[in-house]
Amino acid sequence: MTMELLVASAIAVLTAAGVYLVLRGRTFPVVLGLAFLSYAINLFLFAMGRLVIDRPPIYDKAAEAYTDPLPQALVLTAIVIAFGMTAFVVVLALRTFLETGVDHVDGHEDAEDAS
Amino acid sequence: MTPAISLLVAAAVVLPAVMGAASLLLLRHRLDTSRLVSLGSCLTLVGIAAALVIHASGGTTESYALGNWRAPFGIVLVLDRLSAMMLLLTAALATAVMTYAVATGMDRKGWHFHPLFQFQLLGLNGAFLTGDLFNLFVFFEVLLIASYGLMLHGQGPQRLKAGVKYVVINLVGSTLFLVGVGLLYGVTGTLNMADLAVRVAAAPVGDQGLIAASALVLTVVFALKAALAPLHFWLPGTYSATTGAVAALFAIMTKVGAYAIIRTGTLIFGAEAGAAAFVAGPWMLPAAIATTFIGFIGLFAARGLRDMAAWSVVGSMGVLLSAVAVFTAEAMGPALYYMLHSTLAGAALFLVADLIAKRRGVHVDALTHAPRFCQAGVLSGLFFLAAIGIVGLPPLSGFVGKLLILDGVREAPAAAWIWGSILITTLIGVLAFARAGSRLFWKSSELEGEIPTRVLRGRVVGVGAAAALVAALGLLAVFGGPVTAYTEATATQLFAPQGYVEAVLGKNAGGRR
Numbered sequence: 075m076t077m078e079l080l081v082a083s084a085i086a087v088l089t090a091a092g093v094y095l096v097l098r099g100r101t102f103p104v105v106l107g108l109a110f111l112s113y114a115i116n117l118f119l120f121a122m123g124r125l126v127i128d129r130p131p132i133y134d135k136a137a138e139a140y141t142d143p144l145p146q147a148l149v150l151t152a153i154v155i156a157f158g159m160t161a162f163v164v165v166l167a168l169r170t171f172l173e174t175g176v177d178h179v180d181g182h183e184d185a186e187d188a189s
Numbered sequence: 190m191t192p193a194i195s196l197l198v199a200a201a202v203v204l205p206a207v208m209g210a211a212s213l214l215l216l217r218h219r220l221d222t223s224r225l226v227s228l229g230s231c232l233t234l235v236g237i238a239a240a241l242v243i244h245a246s247g248g249t250t251e252s253y254a255l256g257n258w259r260a261p262f263g264i265v266l267v268l269d270r271l272s273a274m275m276l277l278l279t280a281a282l283a284t285a286v287m288t289y290a291v292a293t294g295m296d297r298k299g300w301h302f303h304p305l306f307q308f309q310l311l312g313l314n315g316a317f318l319t320g321d322l323f324n325l326f327v328f329f330e331v332l333l334i335a336s337y338g339l340m341l342h343g344q345g346p347q348r349l350k351a352g353v354k355y356v357v358i359n360l361v362g363s364t365l366f367l368v369g370v371g372l373l374y375g376v377t378g379t380l381n382m383a384d385l386a387v388r389v390a391a392a393p394v395g396d397q398g399l400i401a402a403s404a405l406v407l408t409v410v411f412a413l414k415a416a417l418a419p420l421h422f423w424l425p426g427t428y429s430a431t432t433g434a435v436a437a438l439f440a441i442m443t444k445v446g447a448y449a450i451i452r453t454g455t456l457i458f459g460a461e462a463g464a465a466a467f468v469a470g471p472w473m474l475p476a477a478i479a480t481t482f483i484g485f486i487g488l489f490a491a492r493g494l495r496d497m498a499a500w501s502v503v504g505s506m507g508v509l510l511s512a513v514a515v516f517t518a519e520a521m522g523p524a525l526y527y528m529l530h531s532t533l534a535g536a537a538l539f540l541v542a543d544l545i546a547k548r549r550g551v552h553v554d555a556l557t558h559a560p561r562f563c564q565a566g567v568l569s570g571l572f573f574l575a576a577i578g579i580v581g582l583p584p585l586s587g588f589v590g591k592l593l594i595l596d597g598v599r600e601a602p603a604a605a606w607i608w609g610s611i612l613i614t615t616l617i618g619v620l621a622f623a624r625a626g627s628r629l630f631w632k633s634s635e636l637e638g639e640i641p642t643r644v645l646r647g648r649v650v651g652v653g654a655a656a657a658l659v660a661a662l663g664l665l666a667v668f669g670g671p672v673t674a675y676t677e678a679t680a681t682q683l684f685a686p687q688g689y690v691e692a693v694l695g696k697n698a699g700g701r702r
Contacts, residue, residue, distance in 0.1 A: 096361060102352060108360050123376035145374070148323060152367055155330050160365075160472045162337065163356055170349040179357065181350035 081121055101167035103178050108163065112156035116149050134154035193610040194244055195484070198253045201276055201314045204230055205239070209307030213410065216303075218633045222579035227594050228305040229419050232282040234310065236276035245471055247476075249690035250259060252320065261692045267693060270679035271525070275317040275448055278529055281661070282441055282536055283294050283310055289654035290434040291538055292647030293496075293547070298343040298432070301307035301335060305342070309335035309438065309467075309678055316445055316622045320693055325449065333359050336442060336471050339435045340427060353428035358423045359415070366410040371405035373457075382456055383693035386686055390461035397464035404458040408450060408469040415446030417473065418480040421503050427567035428499035433543020436495065437536035443506050444532055451513055451521070455683040471515035474603055478610045479695075481507030486613035488621035494542035494554040497625060499581045503619065505531035508611055512594045515601045521680035523593030530586040530665055534578040537658035541571045544655060545629070556628050562640045564652065564693065569630040571655055576626065580618035586665035589616065593673065657701065 088110050095107025123142030131143035171177040208230040217221040244251075250269040267324060287306065290294075293365070296302040312332025319325050337359075341352045374380055375387040376396045389400055403607060413538040416424040424443070428436045450469070458465045483502025491497040513523035546554035574585065581587035591611055598607045664670060681690065 076335050095358070102359055105558075108357070108364075111361070111364045115364050115371070119367060119371045119374075122371040124375075142378075144372075144380075148370075148374075151323075151327065155327075157362070159330075159356075159360055161332070163353075163360065164352060166337075166349070166356060170346075173344075173349055173380070174346045176350075179353055181353075 077125055077127075080127060081117065085114050085121070087115050088117065091098075099178050099180070101171070101179055104179055105160065105163055105167060109160055112152070112160070116152055116156075117150060119145050119149050121145075194241075194251055195253045195266070195498060198251065198266050198273050198318065198322075199239055200313060201234065201237050202239070202266065202318060204233060205307040205310040206315065209304045209311060209609065212307065212410060213301065214330070217607075220297060223303040224296065225387040225688045227624055228284070228291065228304060230278060230307060230310075231287050234314075235277070235284055238273065238280045241268060241273040241676075242277050244268075245270045245616075246678070248678065250682075250688050261379050261384035265320040265322050265381065265383075265693055267383075267689065268318065269689060269692075270675065270682050271448070271451065272304070272317045274525070274529070274675070274679060275444070276314055278444075278532055279310065279313045279441055282532060282608065283438065283659075285654050285658050286438045286536065289437070289647075291636055292650035293543075293652065294436070295343070295432050298389050299341075299389075301338065302342055306438075307333050308332075309339060311335075313315075313445065314615050317448060320382050321368055321380055322382055322385065322453075325369060325382075326363070327447075329366065330363060332442070332445065333363070333568075334503035336439065339438070340431045342435060342599045343432055348430045348450070351426045355361070355384070355427040362410050362413040365406060365413075369403045369410060372399055372406065376400055376403070376638055381693065382452070383690040385457045386459065386461070386592075386690050388514075389457055389465060389695070390463070392463065394463070394548065397462075397604035400458075400462065401465040401468045402645075404462075404465045404468050404619070405472065406455055408473065411446045411449040412454070412473070412476070413509060414444070415443050416503050416506050417446075417476050418507070419476070421480060421483065421506075422566060424503055425496060425499040428539075429493065429495040433495070433539050433546070436498070436543075437539040438537065440502060440532050440535035443502060444528055447506070447509055447528060450621040451524075451683065452509070454513075454516060456689060459684070459686050467516040470514045470516045473510060476605075476674065477507050477510035477514050478603075478606055480504070481511060481610045482615050483507070485617045486616060488597070489543040491621075491625075494545060494556070495539065496630070497623070498535065498538040498542050498579075499582035499623070501618070502531075502535045502616060505535060508591065508594065508614075511610065512598060515603075515607075516588065517596050517597075517601065518677075518680040518684045519600065520594065520597040521683060522673065522677035523590065523597040525592035525679055526593055526665075526669075526677040527588075528579070529672070529676075530590045530662065533658050533661045533665070534575065534585075534587060536570075537575045537655055537662065538579055540651075540655035540658065541568065544568055545572065546650060548640070551642070556625050558633050558636060560636045560638045560640050561634060562691065563632065565634075566646065567652055569658055571652070572626060574659045574662075576622035577654075578659065580622055581615050584666060585659075585662040589666050589669050589673075591609070603641050640652050 092110030095103045115156040123145030129141040213225040253266040257265045315328035414419045487500035512520045550560040578585040581591040
C-alpha cells in the first residue's frame with residue numbers, strides 16, 4: 075500500500091511541476107516542464123503494468139510469477155523519443171533566442187525587460 | 190492475403206523510409222538526383238496507393254504481421270477502405286507539393302528538405318496503416334519530428350517564433366497521448382487495436398469508467414492535431430509562418446487527427462464499448478460547431494492570403510468534425526468525401542497564396558492595393574476557383590461535400606445546429622473571399638504600372654501544380670458518383686468493426702477473452 079501511494083504521489087508531483095513549468099513564459103522553464111512531464115509519464119506507463127517486486131520480466135525456470143515486460147519496453151521507447159525531442163527543443167529555443175533576441179514563448183518582450 | 194498485396198502494404202511504409210535515408214546519407218550534395226529520387230518515390234507511392242485502393246474497394250480487410258509475429262503480440266499493418274483512401278490522398282497531395290517545391294526551388298532554401306519530406310510521408314503512411322495503438326504513437330512522433338524540420342525549413346525569425354510554439358504544444362500532446370495509451374493498457378492489457386476492440390467490449394462495468402476516460406484523453410490529443418477549438422490556436426500562426434509548399438503538405442496533417450478520431454472512435458470505442466461507446470461525440474460536436482464559426486470568422490481577421498488559407502483550414506476541420514462527431518454511417522460517408530475535398534482545397538489555396546506572394550514584391554500576400562503583377566490573370570482565376578472550392582460553392586467538390594453532409598446529419602439530434610453553422614459560415618466565407626479577391630485583383634487593376642519581379646523559377650510548372658490541385662477538386666465533383674460510393678462503403682465498413690477484428694485476429698475472435 076505504501077509503495078502504491080509513494081509512486082502515485084511521485085507521478086502527481088512530477089505532473090504538477092511539469093504543468094506549472096510548461097505554462098511559464100520563457101522557453102527554459104518550458105523545456106524543463108516538458109522534461110518533468112515526460113518523467114511523470116514514464117513512471118505512469120511503468121505503473122500501468124502493475125507494481126511487482128522481485129519478479130523477472132522474461133522467462134525464467136525458477137520463477138513462479140512474472141512482472142509485465144511490455145510497459146518496460148514502452149517506457150524505453152518513450153524515453154528515447156522524449157530525450158531526442160528535449161534535445162531538439164533546446165536547440166530550437168536557443169536558435170530562436172539568438173536570432174530574435176527574445177526567449178519568450180510568445181515572441182514578445184516583457185514590459186519590465188524592455189525598461 | 191496474397192503476397193503481392195502484403196508486399197504493397199509493406200512498401201507503402203518502407204519505400205519512403207529507404208528513400209529518405211538514401212537521400213540523407215548518399216545524396217546530400219546532389220540536389221538534382223535527390224529531387225529525382227523524391228519525385229520518383231512520390232509517384233511510386235501514388236501507384237502503390239492506387240493499387241491498394243482498387244484492392245480495398247472489394248471490401249476485404251487485409252492484415253500484414255510485421256516480422257511475422259502473430260497479432261495481438263506483434264505489430265500489424267491493416268489495410269481497409271479508409272486507410273487505402275488516406276494513402277492515396279497523401280500520395281497525390283505529396284506529388285503535387287513536391288512538384289511545386291522542386292519547380293519553385295524552395296527545396297534549396299535550406300538543408301535536408303527531401304529526406305524530411307520522405308520521413309514525413311513515412312510517418313503519415315505508417316499512421317494510416319498501423320493496427321497497433323502504441324505504434325500509432327510512434328508514427329505520430331515520426332511525422333511530427335519531420336514536420337518540425339519542414340516547418341522550420343528556410344528559417345527566419347518569424348518562422349522560428351512560430352516553430353517554438355508548434356513544437357512545444359505538440360510535445361505536450363504527445364505526453365497526453367501516452368497517458369491515454371497507458372490507461373488503456375492498464376485496463377485491458379493489450380495495445381493491438383483489434384484486440385482492444387474485443388477486450389473493451391468485454392470489460393467489466395467497473396473498468397468502463399477508466400476506458401471512457403482514456404477514450405476522452407485520446408480524443409483530446411487527436412483533436413489537438415485536428416485543430417478542434419479550443420485547441421486550434423497553434424494552427425494559423427504555424428501555417429502562415431511556414432513556406433507555402435510545406436503549409437500545403439500540412440493540409441493533410443490535421444486530417445491525421447481526424448483519421449485517428451474516426452479509427453479509434455469506431456473501432457475501439459464503437460457501439461460495443463459500453464460506457465465508452467461514442468463517448469467523444471457529445472463533447473466533440475459543440476467544439477466542432479464552434480471551430481466552424483471561429484475558422485470562417487477568422488478569415489476576416491486575416492491580414493494576408495496565407496492567413497486566410499490557414500483560417501479556412503480551421504473552418505473546414507470544423508465542418509468535417511461536426512459530421513464525424515455524429516458517429517453514424519450516414520454522416521461518416523459524406524464526412525470522408527469532405528475530408529478528401531478539404532485537404533486538396535486547403536493545399537491549393539496555400540499554393541496559390543504562395544504564388545501570389547512571390548510575385549507581389551514588398552506587398553507579399555498582404556490584402557492591400559498594389560499594382561498589377563506578372564501572371565495576375567492566371568492567378569486570379571486560380572484564386573477564384575480555390576476560394577470557390579474551400580467555401581463550398583458549386584460547381585466544385587466543396588459544394589457536393591457540404592450538401593452530402595447536410596443530408597447525412599438530418600437524423601441527428603443536433604441537426605439544426607450543424608445545418609445552421611454550415612450554411613451561415615458558407616455565407617461568411619463567400620463574403621471574406623470576395624473582399625480579399627476584390628482588393629487583390631479587382632481594385633488593384635485600376636492602379637498604374639506593374640510590380641517588377643525578379644526572374645521567377647518555375648513560372649509554368651509551379652502554377653501547374655496549383656492548377657492540378659484545383660483540377661482535382663473538379664474531378665472529385667465530376668466523379669462524385671464513384672467517389673461517394675467508395676466513401677459510403679468505407680463508412681459502412683467502419684461501423685461494422687467485426688470484419689477488421691477478424692482480419693487481424695482470425696475468425697472466432699469475438700468470443701475470445
